[in-house]
Amino acid sequence: MQFSGKRKKLIGSSQNDLYGHCLQFYGQPPLDNISLAEFETLAVERLKLLKTVENLGVSYVKNSVQYSKKLEAEFTSLNFPLRTELGDQKVQGGTSEYEKRRKDHISHFILRLAYCQTEDLRRWFIQQEMDLFRYRFNDLSSKYKTDFLHKNNLKYETVSAEEKNILKDKLINSSYGLSGITVEEYDFYKVPFQDALDLVRTRKVYLLAGNAYIPHSEIVTIVLNDFRTRLSKALAMTARSLPAVQSDERLQPLLSHLSHAYVGQDYSIQKNIGKISLEQIDSLSGKSFPLCMRHVHKALRENHHLRHGGRMQYGLFLKGIGLTLEQALQFWRSEFVKGKVDADKFDKAYAYSVRHMFGKEGKRTDYTPYSCMKVILSNPPSQGDYHGCPFRHSDPELLKQKLQSYKISPSGINQVLELVKGMHYQLACQKYFELTHSVEDAGFSLNHPNQYFTESQKLLGGGRDIKKEVEMSQKGQENPSSMSRPSQESSKQAHEEMGDLDSFFQDE
Amino acid sequence: MANEDYNPACLPDLLPLYYRRLFPFPQYYRWLSYGGVSKNYFQNREFCFTLKDDIYVRYQSFSTQNELEKEMQKMVPYKIDIGAVYSHRPSQHNTVKSGTFQALEKELVFDIDMTDYDDVRRCCSAADICSKCWTLMTIAIHILDRALREDFGFHHLLWVYSGRRGVHCWVCDDAARKLSVAARSAVAEYLSLVKGGEDTVRKVVLSDPIHPFIKYSLSVVERYFPQYAIVEQDILGSKESVDKVLAPLPEDIKKDLTTFFQKVKNPMERWEELCTLVEHKKSSSKKGGQYFDKEIMLQYCYPRLDVNVSKGVNHLLKSPFSVHPKTGRISVPIDLKELDTFDPFEVPTISLICEELEKPRTDEVEDEDMKDKENEQDAGERRRIRDYKRTSLAKYVKVFDNFLEAMTRSRKGEMLKKSDLQKDF
Numbered sequence: 005m006q007f008s009g010k011r012k013k014l015i016g017s018s019q020n021d022l023y024g025h026c027l028q029f030y031g032q033p034p035l036d037n038i039s040l041a042e043f044e045t046l047a048v049e050r051l052k053l054l055k056t057v058e059n060l061g062v063s064y065v066k067n068s069v070q071y072s073k074k075l076e077a078e079f080t081s082l083n084f085p086l087r088t089e090l091g092d093q094k095v096q097g098g099t100s101e102y103e104k105r106r107k108d109h110i111s112h113f114i115l116r117l118a119y120c121q122t123e124d125l126r127r128w129f130i131q132q133e134m135d136l137f138r139y140r141f142n143d144l145s146s147k148y149k150t151d152f153l154h155k156n157n158l159k160y161e162t163v164s165a166e167e168k169n170i171l172k173d174k175l176i177n178s179s180y181g182l183s184g185i186t187v188e189e190y191d192f193y194k195v196p197f198q199d200a201l202d203l204v205r206t207r208k209v210y211l212l213a214g215n216a217y218i219p220h221s222e223i224v225t226i227v228l229n230d231f232r233t234r235l236s237k238a239l240a241m242t243a244r245s246l247p248a249v250q251s252d253e254r255l256q257p258l259l260s261h262l263s264h265a266y267v268g269q270d271y272s273i274q275k276n277i278g279k280i281s282l283e284q285i286d287s288l289s290g291k292s293f294p295l296c297m298r299h300v301h302k303a304l305r306e307n308h309h310l311r312h313g314g315r316m317q318y319g320l321f322l323k324g325i326g327l328t329l330e331q332a333l334q335f336w337r338s339e340f341v342k343g344k345v346d347a348d349k350f351d352k353a354y355a356y357s358v359r360h361m362f363g364k365e366g367k368r369t370d371y372t373p374y375s376c377m378k379v380i381l382s383n384p385p386s387q388g389d390y391h392g393c394p395f396r397h398s399d400p401e402l403l404k405q406k407l408q409s410y411k412i413s414p415s416g417i418n419q420v421l422e423l424v425k426g427m428h429y430q431l432a433c434q435k436y437f438e439l440t441h442s443v444e445d446a447g448f449s450l451n452h453p454n455q456y457f458t459e460s461q462k463l464l465g466g467g468r469d470i471k472k473e474v475e476m477s478q479k480g481q482e483n484p485s486s487m488s489r490p491s492q493e494s495s496k497q498a499h500e501e502m503g504d505l506d507s508f509f510q511d512e
Numbered sequence: 513m514a515n516e517d518y519n520p521a522c523l524p525d526l527l528p529l530y531y532r533r534l535f536p537f538p539q540y541y542r543w544l545s546y547g548g549v550s551k552n553y554f555q556n557r558e559f560c561f562t563l564k565d566d567i568y569v570r571y572q573s574f575s576t577q578n579e580l581e582k583e584m585q586k587m588v589p590y591k592i593d594i595g596a597v598y599s600h601r602p603s604q605h606n607t608v609k610s611g612t613f614q615a616l617e618k619e620l621v622f623d624i625d626m627t628d629y630d631d632v633r634r635c636c637s638a639a640d641i642c643s644k645c646w647t648l649m650t651i652a653i654h655i656l657d658r659a660l661r662e663d664f665g666f667h668h669l670l671w672v673y674s675g676r677r678g679v680h681c682w683v684c685d686d687a688a689r690k691l692s693v694a695a696r697s698a699v700a701e702y703l704s705l706v707k708g709g710e711d712t713v714r715k716v717v718l719s720d721p722i723h724p725f726i727k728y729s730l731s732v733v734e735r736y737f738p739q740y741a742i743v744e745q746d747i748l749g750s751k752e753s754v755d756k757v758l759a760p761l762p763e764d765i766k767k768d769l770t771t772f773f774q775k776v777k778n779p780m781e782r783w784e785e786l787c788t789l790v791e792h793k794k795s796s797s798k799k800g801g802q803y804f805d806k807e808i809m810l811q812y813c814y815p816r817l818d819v820n821v822s823k824g825v826n827h828l829l830k831s832p833f834s835v836h837p838k839t840g841r842i843s844v845p846i847d848l849k850e851l852d853t854f855d856p857f858e859v860p861t862i863s864l865i866c867e868e869l870e871k872p873r874t875d876e877v878e879d880e881d882m883k884d885k886e887n888e889q890d891a892g893e894r895r896r897i898r899d900y901k902r903t904s905l906a907k908y909v910k911v912f913d914n915f916l917e918a919m920t921r922s923r924k925g926e927m928l929k930k931s932d933l934q935k936d937f
């Protein structure tokens with residue numbers, strides 16, 4: 005594989021050196037020759053792994069027992085390396101540790117190519133790779149952790165015994181599970197707070213004069229920060245050399261398909277544009293809106309106002325279900341003028357942002373509706389806000405009352421609350437779907453408010469058969485456009501492969 | 513916030529005078545140039561002017577102090593916002609290839625707005641403030657100022673009254689201006705304790721061990737809470753607000769308190785009983801670490817930040833010395849040495865200072881007039897300095913001057929250190 009011009013410089017470093025540890029910083033690109041088929045398999049399997057990392061991160065607390073168990077299972081089934089030493093290859097007939105590490109190495113670099121092109125892709129890739137790295141690093145025994153630091157030449161400033169003594173109480177109170185003895189015994193590292201943002205954000209370290217005091221047990225944070233910085237630089241570099249790779253017509257379609265696979269459907273292209281009238285919205289909000297949208301809709305009708313976060317979440321959802329720009333403007337204006345905003349003020353202060361949502365102002369980005377992940381993870385509601393995910397951002401007691409008011413059966417409510425307690429917000433929402441639509445099994449896996457709406461409409465508009473038809477026709481439309489040269493042998497093969505990939509992501 | 517001496521209709525007449533004779537351009541330019549250390553720092557800064565009828569003019573930028581002055585005097589903005597320092601001149605943002613025009617740096621800013629406290633204020637709501645609820649801003653500044661200095665190691669903090677219902681903080685250290693979006697949001701989240709929207713009852717959750725930062729913050733809140741919340745806001749005075757205070761408590765304590773409150777009406781005694789019960793429950797339960805009383809105090813008094821303002825590098829924030837069009841008050845720097853006596857209602861309005869300017873001047877300055885002739889160039893500037901010194905704006909410009917002076921001193925210190933280092937080689 006020839007990714008860049010660096011290749012020649014690296015001749016001489018033996019492969020065994022490269023794979024001396026089961027974890028690596030991916031400092032050097034692989035130099036092997038591999039077949040196209042292998043190129044593809046490796047990439048798809050790593051993508052599956054990253055996708056699993058993403059999904060688990062939403063359903064479970066990261067690094068909880070369940071999270072780790074599920075992720076470990078995925079490692080085993082996809083044959084990625086985890087914690088074993090190169091020497092002790094006990095698995096007979098299975099993939100050798102060397103092979104696994106090689107796979108880890110090469111597949112990472114392939115996805116770098118696919119995910120370096122836009123800000124969004126880079127962010128997603130870095131996030132998943134970091135979660136992956138954190139999991140693998142935490143899983144190492146302390147000997148291997150030290151070994152890893154050593155091999156990668158990572159040195160951090162330690163806090164002197166004297167200073168530790170002075171700060172003892174504060175250090176104990178800043179981190180979980182520390183006592184006086186452990187503070188004396190273990191090393192603390194002092195780094196600029198910018199290098200330990202995750203710990204700063206959650207107040208898990210002591211901060212003094214811009215330095216974070218990090219207990220040895222949290223050293224993964226600093227290592228991870230290093231990893232992020234390197235990866236982010238590397239992706240920027242890769243993006244620059246990408247044109248050379250893209251000129252290879254065997255790789256180009258493959259890479260672009262790989263990078264499109266991560267989000268699933270984004271619900272931006274709508275066939276049913278203009279099929280919804282404003283009068284329908286109230287009744288639809290009760291029947292087919294997910295709870296988050298039903299809730300902002302109600303707040304909007306009651307207060308005749310929504311703050312920015314609510315307008316974005318709800319406005320893009322409405323756009324996704326088919327409101328035209330004109331309808332959207334009319335919808336927001338008619339509601340806002342009932343409140344404190346007069347028509348003139350609306351046109352000046354709010355109409356711009358509605359047009360902006362439809363890509364008619366500013367950068368002219370055609371914004372896509374928020375996915376569940378985005379609603380759950382970013383921009384949590386604060387005072388005066390009604391957006392967010394009710395399963396994630398409401399007090400359970402209030403959620404219960406709300407569900408009661410929507411006539412959900414007590415046993416149904418308990419099931420929902422149980423899921424909420426386990427932090428399975430999307431599953432809770434899916435349960436809500438099943439309860440409100442009186443079906444046993446929703447038959448899909450919910451990850452987007454607009455998906456909720458579409459599924460609900462399908463269900464209310466007739467049997468399951470219609471749904472299948474729609475799916476088939478969607479698939480039929482998607483594939484030819486992304487794969488326009490089926491005549492070549494290799495890309496035909498790729499086509500089949502990616503058919504699988506498609507179904508994999510649709511199943512998710 | 514009604515005030516007798518200002519009438520919004522007069523704003524168009526007063527602004528030209530304000531920008532011609534009172535606005536502290538030299539200091540303003542000195543601030544945003546940051547010693548001229550990095551090239552084009554002032555030139556690539558975005559300004560946004562709000563004109564009559566809420567017309568926003570974004571991406572304004574100026575190459576010199578003189579150009580800024582001329583332009584402001586020409587356009588007479590109702591409001592001025594400051595944005596980021598960009599990779600190119602913002603005024604030319606349309607001429608550079610899309611994607612290359614990027615926000616690079618900005619002060620780390622915080623925006624605290626009284627409307628965000630509406631669920632815990634009983635005196636006013638929305639845009640209204642009074643001297644009672646202003647205590648919330650005082651608490652906020654005490655807590656955040658300490659944390660930004662001691663925890664994060666920043667030195668150059670400019671606290672500004674927004675002119676109406678809140679305060680802004682501009683953290684101007686080099687390191688702060690260079691922070692990434694992720695770092696800004698991490699700082700803001702570190703500083704945020706009150707979480708959740710309309711659907712959250714218990715908005716502060718504490719657990720063992722209590723982080724030193726929260727301990728410091730609690731010590732500030734505890735200092736103000738009895739007088740502010742129990743006496744002035746009287747949060748345990750009426751049925752409705754009692755219900756709200758008790759809502760986050762566990763059922764058993766709630767029940768005991770309701771019975772107790774039927775007998776005892778004195779709010780302070782009620783609060784003490786609440787604390788006693790929580791304390792009792794804590795010592796009797798094995799789990800430990802239940803801090804319901806402290807959580808309530810924080811929920812009612814802890815600063816509420818608009819995280820989104822702090823996060824974005826390209827987010828606009830109202831400039832110091834801009835006029836608030838609704839109240840007419842000048843957005844003035846707050847002197848932290850006199851924080852506890854700072855009264856937003858004493859902040860001068862544009863009408864007041866313009867009036868002060870019109871008053872016949874005493875003859876104190878003839879001497880200086882002579883000197884002016886020696887140095888024609890500075891004459892205009894000097895006249896303006898004398899102008900604002902005759903108004904109530906003077907003491908606030910002085911605060912700004914002191915802030916700038918401290919920044920210059922530390923910049924010089926840095927430069928000396930650097931050159932010393934070089935000599936070592």
